[in-house]
Amino acid sequence: MAGRGQFRRRDLPPVAPEEEQPDPLAEGVRLLAVREQDRSVVLCLDDGRVLEVAPASLPPGLPPVGEAVPAGVLRELQAAADRKGAARDLLAMIGRRLQPTARLAEKLLEKGHSPEAVSAVLEEMEAQGLCSDRIYAEAYCRDCLRTRQVGRRYLENKLRQKRVPFAVAAAAAAESLSGAEELEMARSAARSQWRKLRGPADRRAEARVQRFLLSRGFDPGTAARALRETRDFLRTRAENDERDGDEDPGDGS
Numbered sequence: 001m002a003g004r005g006q007f008r009r010r011d012l013p014p015v016a017p018e019e020e021q022p023d024p025l026a027e028g029v030r031l032l033a034v035r036e037q038d039r040s041v042v043l044c045l046d047d048g049r050v051l052e053v054a055p056a057s058l059p060p061g062l063p064p065v066g067e068a069v070p071a072g073v074l075r076e077l078q079a080a081a082d083r084k085g086a087a088r089d090l091l092a093m094i095g096r097r098l099q100p101t102a103r104l105a106e107k108l109l110e111k112g113h114s115p116e117a118v119s120a121v122l123e124e125m126e127a128q129g130l131c132s133d134r135i136y137a138e139a140y141c142r143d144c145l146r147t148r149q150v151g152r153r154y155l156e157n158k159l160r161q162k163r164v165p166f167a168v169a170a171a172a173a174a175e176s177l178s179g180a181e182e183l184e185m186a187r188s189a190a191r192s193q194w195r196k197l198r199g200p201a202d203r204r205a206e207a208r209v210q211r212f213l214l215s216r217g218f219d220p221g222t223a224a225r226a227l228r229e230t231r232d233f234l235r236t237r238a239e240n241d242e243r244d245g246d247e248d249p250g251d252g253s
Contacts, residue, residue, distance in 0.1 A: 029069050031062070040084065043077060045069070053080040082117040089113070090121050090131070098136045101126075102163040133164045137172035149189035151182050154217020186218045186226035194230060206231060 033044040041058060043051045057080035061073045069077070086108050093104060101122055108118045126132040140162075141155050148154075152173040159169035177185070193212045197205050206227060213223035 029074060031065050031067060031069050034065060051077050051081040053077060053084050057083065079114075079116065082114050083120050086111075086113040086117040087121045087124070090125060094125075094131045098131065098139050100136050100162050100164050101131070101133050104131065133168045134172065137164050137168055138176065141172050141176035145176060145185075148216075149185050149192065150216045151186065151213075151218035151222065152177055153219060157217065182218065183222055183226065186213055186216075186222050187230055189213060189216055189218070190226045190230040 029049075030046040031043060032046050033042075035042050036055070037052075039055070040052050041055050043053070045051070057076075059073050059076035059080070061070060062077075063069055063073075089108060089111055090104060093099065093107060099107075105118050105122060108121075109115065122131070129135070137159050140159060144150065144155060144158070152170075155173035155176065156166075156169045159172065160166060164172075190209055190213060193209045194205075197208065209231075210223055210227055213226060214220065218226070
């Protein structure tokens with residue numbers, strides 16, 4: 001399942017250990033009010049905290065209003081509120097644009113969410129099909145191929161630079177560009193490069209086109225085949241130019 005882009009707890013960047021602090025969640029905090037609000041439950045505590053949690057996250061053992069909240073229940077409420085806040089921030093991020101999960105995790109941690117909450121919401125969003133490395137990689141490949149003539153290796157390298165796992169990057173590139181499509185893309189890229197060259201289609205020109213194709217992420221075999229199948233492009237163009245030059249439209253005699 002990890003090959004499909006599943007977010008894992010160990011994918012989070014390391015967090016420096018904090019100095020041990022006295023536990024502020026000691027018993028004695030009373031529950032002042034509970035109200036439902038926009039598919040959430042809001043709990044007000046007498047120490048000034050207002051915790052918003054998902055209804056399904058309400059822990060068992062929640063006391064009636066006016067009574068003290070057990071420390072264990074209070075910790076569960078705090079963790080649930082952190083997950084709720086992290087989920088809200090995550091939805092706002094992916095609503096603007098898709099991003100790799102490593103970058104999303106970093107941003108959520110920078111906002112002060114705990115690693116446990118970040119891991120939980122990323123896994124939940126992936127299970128719902130809202131965000132994952134696979135979703136990001138597929139979207140990136142589609143967008144790139146709309147505007148650039150590139151091969152699978154180019155797509156894979158770009159995704160790896162964005163910290164998408166290797167297996168996910170390779171699978172997304174392969175599914176976005178079949179072998180036949182990659183060859184046709186290489187032919188088109190080679191023809192575009194031939195058009196820019198001047199002079200004969202000699203070995204020097206061929207080497208330039210070959211280097212160009214390799215720099216665009218086409219594997220050596222695909223690049224060599226595209227080169228062979230398009231190197232007559234200049235010769236054909238020269239013959240056409242010569243034939244057009246022989247036809248003098250001003251010669252009416």
